Amino acid sequence: MSAPYGRRLCEVAENRASGGYRIFSLDDREGPEPAAGQFYMLAAADGWAAEGGRPFLPRAISVAEAAPAGDGLRLEFLVDGVGPGTDRLCRLQPGEGVWLTGPLGNGFPAPREALPGAAGAILVGGGIGVAPLALLRRGLAERGVPLRVLLGFRDREHSGGLDLFCGSGGDLCPEVRLASEDGHAGHRGYVTDLLAAMLSGDDAASAVVYSCGPPAMLEAVRRLCAERGVASRLALESPMACGFGACFGCAVPKPGGGYLRLCVDGPVLAGEEVEEVAAAYA
């Protein structure tokens, strides 16, 4: 389904802390329901391209949750303030306006679209990259797809979004396993340690791995899945000025040479469509 043509002004409904990150929500009265893995281009209506001239370009942010609200949708976004754009988004106040374009890009395919006969899904998220997996997890769980969710964080400060993976009782969903490099939660080490252990099981080849996170983690997931012959779908990130194929900034090398445009050819790519997830274009 196409995105509504052009950008539209949406109102901030809420902005709350979630661990070391922020979750803000927007009321979107026009857009179609996004698929997990899709993203929006976002820019605050005020304080964007203002003093100092930055942030200037809108920021591409994956949608973490979408639910009917009033006469439209309430969209939730998980953000970590790492630069002028995300800092400004972290400071959004309820009632403020945000320019929004989207939903853009492709979403995660259903397990059986990715792998005929797939028996389940393994979701692997790292850091702020857990966001699109939250919406994916909810959709798969509602359809009764057998699931495992592996989430990794660097340390307490660089973690958050877990409330997006909670059931109605407020507890973390039982299928979620955590890893942290500092050991503050779950397995001490990398989330890919958990994935490697899981992929050594007999039934791993019938699962589809869905992943989003920092480049080094995504590359480790891509390699693990390639080595074990497991289907993978990776949500990548890239510098992006426009989100709709105009700027050609979000180039990702293809294995056979040439480049993909992540905004219109992704952001979700099959593991075999990616040569290497390198920090150079993340």
Added chain:
Amino acid sequence: MPDFCGIQLAHRVINASGTYDALAARRVFGDALLEDFPFAAFVSKTITPEPRAGNEPRRIWETPAGMLNSIGLPNKGLDGFLAEDLPLLAELPVPLIVSVMATSREQFARLVAAVAEREEVAAIELNVSCPNVHSGLIVGEQPAETEALATALRPLTEKPLIVKLTPNVADPAAVAVGAEQGGADAVSLINTLKGGALDPASGGPALAAGHGGLSGPAVRPVALHQLRAVSAAVSIPRIGMGGIASGADAAEFVAFGASLVAVGTESFRDPRAGSRVAAELEGNLPGGVEVPALLDLE
């Protein structure tokens, strides 16, 4: 209704080459794009004789009120463009201007001849100023080279030939005069300014190519000054661009001698910026502006 070199346009706002992929935008936004197409004419991305993959990432970098890019002219090459893209671009509701670039006069001639004979094409823009490709700098930096190129290409078509000027020269007006004397029908300016930035994370250049072209509101005063100088030097029409984000910005370019204006980087921030700028420029929006009288450019 503006007349540009004999082409009737619905308004005065077009796109800067390489800043809008109408085919990708149509896939993203659907046919709503065609019902309110943002530009009065569509300028294609630059076509080269052979296909190009473009530059290695990282390709873009945000700067104060602007951005650097080093995209590297990815395109399907002449044959791919004519076979695959041109029929789809012909479905756009506006006249089509095709941008071409080559590294020799002979290759430029091949492109112009092949593109001009297609009835879908209303005009041709000669990219002699792309700062990412060495050949562009050489021709567009030299008034004599620019004149010689225009002179060589002029007999190949009766369709308007537009020379896109580079701002990275001491005297852009002299290059514009070369284009006019060679028989060009119009000039467009400015292309991006050469620029660079340091990536604090790596301690090296922010872009893989080492440098790029600066665009956005940061370049607007440079563009206006160069437009004014060019407008005073030539009598052929000028297409003005460089950081236009509103009708008020566009009106400044009209006052400095632009027949048409182009929107580039602002389309990245607002996919319908072209329509908005046009409506503001023609006074059709609350934020509309008076179209100013042409300044005394002498």
